[in-house]
Structures are given as structure tokens and as C-alpha cells.
Amino acid sequence: MSTQVHNQVRPIALSLRDVNKSFGEAHIIRGVNLELFEGERHAIIGPNGAGKSTVFHLISGQFKPSSGEIRLGQQLISGLPAEKINHLGLARSFQITNIFPKLSVYENLRLGVMQRFGMQYTLWRPIAGYVKVRELTEQLLEQVRLTRHRDTLGGELSYSEQRSLEIGMTLASDPKVLLLDEPMAGMSREETDYTVDLLRELTAGRTLMIVEHDMDVVFSLCDRISVLVYGQVVATDTPENIRNNKQVQEAYLGTEVAA
Numbered sequence: 700m701s702t703q704v705h706n707q708v709r710p711i712a713l714s715l716r717d718v719n720k721s722f723g724e725a726h727i728i729r730g731v732n733l734e735l736f737e738g739e740r741h742a743i744i745g746p747n748g749a750g751k752s753t754v755f756h757l758i759s760g761q762f763k764p765s766s767g768e769i770r771l772g773q774q775l776i777s778g779l780p781a782e783k784i785n786h787l788g789l790a791r792s793f794q795i796t797n798i799f800p801k802l803s804v805y806e807n808l809r810l811g812v813m814q815r816f817g818m819q820y821t822l823w824r825p826i827a828g829y830v831k832v833r834e835l836t837e838q839l840l841e842q843v844r845l846t847r848h849r850d851t852l853g854g855e856l857s858y859s860e861q862r863s864l865e866i867g868m869t870l871a872s873d874p875k876v877l878l879l880d881e882p883m884a885g886m887s888r889e890e891t892d893y894t895v896d897l898l899r900e901l902t903a904g905r906t907l908m909i910v911e912h913d914m915d916v917v918f919s920l921c922d923r924i925s926v927l928v929y930g931q932v933v934a935t936d937t938p939e940n941i942r943n944n945k946q947v948q949e950a951y952l953g954t955e956v957a958a
């Protein structure tokens with residue numbers, strides 16, 4: 700997708716309007732406004748403690764906003780339970796790897812697919828006979844490039860393969876909007892490059908919101924970037940404009956981006 704996203708009327712996939720979140724006396728998210736276009740890849744960056752994960756928790760329904768509105772397309776989702784938001788088309792991954800280590804790669808993905816159809820995991824039903832589930836699981840296995848590991852236990856995969864599996868499980872619900880919280884955390888340069896490439900492929904046609912500390916990833920993968928500082932969005936723009944934004948440099952990026 701081109702980064703020329705200014706002044707075009709484009710459908711909005713996700714929007715936050717004057718969203719606030721306080722924990723007791725602590726006003727952590729302070730009037731956040733954000734709009735993500737359909738199909739765009741959007742990063743949220745900012746210093747530690749700025750509120751990035753909290754924004755994710757608010758969007759995905761783990762937290763309820765103290766005030767403000769969050770919409771998925773036209774639909775108001777703020778205040779809905781996380782599971783309902785997921786069924787409406789929004790999926791997220793967490794900072795920690797979130798797979799079943801004692802199940803095989805195939806079984807992990809199959810669980811994700813079954814959840815999408817509201818099916819329970821039962822040992823006595825011939826689940827493997829459900830053609831649609833099997834087809835979709837096979838498809839996912841290939842998409843996340845883990846076919847050769849189909850029978851490997853989740854816990855025996857390398858770290859980056861576990862992250863690929865986790866992304867696959869997130870995609871199992873076929874979400875319109877995908878939130879990924881630090882998907883490259885703890886990866887080597889090679890693993891990061893591999894995962895960026897994989898994410899580019901997997902998120903084509905979807906809307907991606909990513910929190911990531913690796914600036915190379917953010918600037919190469921994303922169409923737009925929002926900068927969050929002390930619970931407020933201080934800028935939303937293309938990577939190039941964010942790189943050259945003096946306020947952003949002073950508030951957060953410093954010499955990192957100028958380099």
C-alpha cells in the first residue's frame with residue numbers, strides 16, 4: 700500500500716474518540732483520538748509506560764474505557780466483553796507467548812479455528828472429520844509456514860516459530876482488524892526480518908495495529924505511525940513525516956530516528 704494516505708476518503712476500520720482510562724487516581728489514557736483506515740498497517744510507538752498496552756486492552760475489551768467511544772467499523776464496541784469484540788472481527792495477541800505447549804502445532808491451530816465456529820474441544824467427537832475445520836487449519840498451517848512442524852509440540856518450537864504459531868492462532872478467527880503487541884520482542888535480527896516478511900504476507904487486506912519497540916520494523920512495515928506520550932497521541936503521520944517531526948523527536952525518538 701502507498702503511504703500517500705492524506706486527504707483521501709477511506710473507510711475507517713477502527714476508531715477511538717476521546718478515550719480516557721483512569722486507574723483510581725491515575726489518569727493513564729488522556730483523551731486519545733485515533734482512526735485506522737481499512738487495510739492499513741498502523742504502529743503505536745512511545746516511551747515505556749506511555750499507555751500503549753493499555754490502549755490495546757481498551758480496544759480488545761480487557762479494560763473498559765472510563766469515557767469515550769471505540770468503534771469497529773460503525774459498530775460501537777467500547778464496553779463489550781472481549782469475546783464479543785473478537786466475534787465482531789477484532790483479534791489480538793499479547794506480549795507473552797500464548798500457545799498450548801503440550802499440543803501439536805496442528806492441534807493449536809485447530810483449536811483457534813474451532814473457537815471461530817464456537818465449537819468446544821472434546822476428545823470423543825470426531826473433530827478431525829469436520830471438513831471445514833480441517834481445511835482451514837491446513838490453510839493456516841501453510842500460511843504461517845509451519846507445515847513441516849505440524850506434529851511438533853508447541854513447546855518444542857523455536858521462539859520465533861512459537862510467535863508464528865501465535866500469529867496463526869490470532870488469524871484463526873479471520874479478523875478484519877488485528878492487534879499485535881510487540882510481536883518481535885526477544886527475536887534476533889534474522890528472526891525479526893523473517894517475521895516482518897511473514898506479517899506483510901499475512902496481514903495483506905486486513906487492518907493491522909502494532910505496538911513495537913523495534914524502529915526498523917515500525918518504519919519499514921507500517922503505513923502510518925501514532926506516537927503516544929503520557930497517555931496522549933502527540934502525532935499521527937506517515938513514517939517519513941514522523942521521522943522528521945521535531946516534537947516527536949524531542950518527546951520520544953531523539954537521535955534514534957535521525958540515525
Ligand SMILES: Nc1ncnc2c1ncn2[C@@H]1O[C@H](COP(=O)(O)OP(=O)(O)OP(=O)(O)O)[C@@H](O)[C@H]1O
Nearest residue numbers: 722723725727745746747748749750751752753754
Ligand atoms: N491495571 C492497572 N492498574 C493500575 N495501573 C496500571 C494498570 N495497567 C497499567 N497501568 C499503568 O499505566 C501506565 C501505562 O502502562 P502500559 O503498560 O499501558 O504502558 P506501555 O506504553 O505499554 O509501556 P511498555 O512500553 O513498557 O510496555 C503505567 O504507568 C502502568 O503502571
